Amino acid sequence: xxxxxxxxxxxxxxxxxxxxxxxxxxxxxxxxxxxxxxxxxxxxxxxxxxxxxxxxxxxxxxxxxxxxxxxxxxxxxxxxxxxxxxxxxxxxxxxxxxxxxxxxxxxxxxxxxxx
Amino acid sequence: xxxxxxxxxxxxxxxxxxxxxxxxxxxxxxxxxxxxxxxxxxxxxxxxxxxxxxxxxxxxxxxxxxxxxxxxxxxxxxxxxxxxxxxxxxxxxxxxxxxxxxxxxxxxxxxxxx
Numbered sequence: 001x002x003x004x005x006x007x008x009x010x011x012x013x014x015x016x017x018x019x020x021x022x023x024x025x026x027x028x029x030x031x032x033x034x035x036x037x038x039x040x041x042x043x044x045x046x047x048x049x050x051x052x053x054x055x056x057x058x059x060x061x062x063x064x065x066x067x068x069x070x071x072x073x074x075x076x077x078x079x080x081x082x083x084x085x086x087x088x089x090x091x092x093x094x095x096x097x098x099x100x101x102x103x104x105x106x107x108x109x110x111x112x113x114x115x
Numbered sequence: 116x117x118x119x120x121x122x123x124x125x126x127x128x129x130x131x132x133x134x135x136x137x138x139x140x141x142x143x144x145x146x147x148x149x150x151x152x153x154x155x156x157x158x159x160x161x162x163x164x165x166x167x168x169x170x171x172x173x174x175x176x177x178x179x180x181x182x183x184x185x186x187x188x189x190x191x192x193x194x195x196x197x198x199x200x201x202x203x204x205x206x207x208x209x210x211x212x213x214x215x216x217x218x219x220x221x222x223x224x225x226x227x228x229x
Binding site: 004031033035040041042043044045048056059091093095103104106107108109 | 156157158159160161204206214215216217218219220221222
C-alpha cells in the first residue's frame, strides 16, 4: 500500500483480556518495527523483524507481549492478560531494510486503553 | 541507561519567528541522529537527519546542529508557520547502528501563535 496501515486505530479492552494489534507495512519493505508511546512520552522500542531473520525482541517489556510476522509482510503484536500500564499508542514502522537511515515510515498507531 | 532527552517540554513562538528545539543525548558512540515531527493522531514523520561526522545539515526551512563535545542536538525552524505546530522528537541510533533501533527523547511541543 501507499503507507503503513495499522488496525484498529483505537481499542478499549478490559484488564486481563488479550488484544491483537495489526500492522501492514509498505509493500516490499523487509524491516518492520514496533514501538510504544505512553502519554506524554517518547517512543519506546519493542521489537523488530528483518526478512527471515530471527526477530530482535529485546525491547518487549514482559512475556505477556509477543509479535509475529507472517510471510514477511503483515505483523501482529499480541498482549496477553492486559494491564492498565499497557495503555499507550502502539506504533509500527517499516523500512526497506534494517538500518536504512531515515527511511522509516510510521503508521498512525493503535491507541490501546485498558480499563 | 541510554537516554535522549529534551530540555523543554513546550515551546511557544510567534508565526514568522525562528524556532529552536534542543536535545541532549547520552551515548557518545551514537553515529546517527534524526528529528521527527508528530502531529496529533499521526505517527512520527521524518524531518531531517545528521551523521556524527557532521556539525550541521540544512533542509528546507530546517537546520540541524550537532555538538558532539557536549552531546547536544538542535533543530532550527526558520519562519515558523502554524503548520509547524506539533510535537518534535529527536532520536539516535546507538551502536550497533546496523540494527536501526531508535532511542527517542520525550518530545517538545511546538505551539505557533498567529
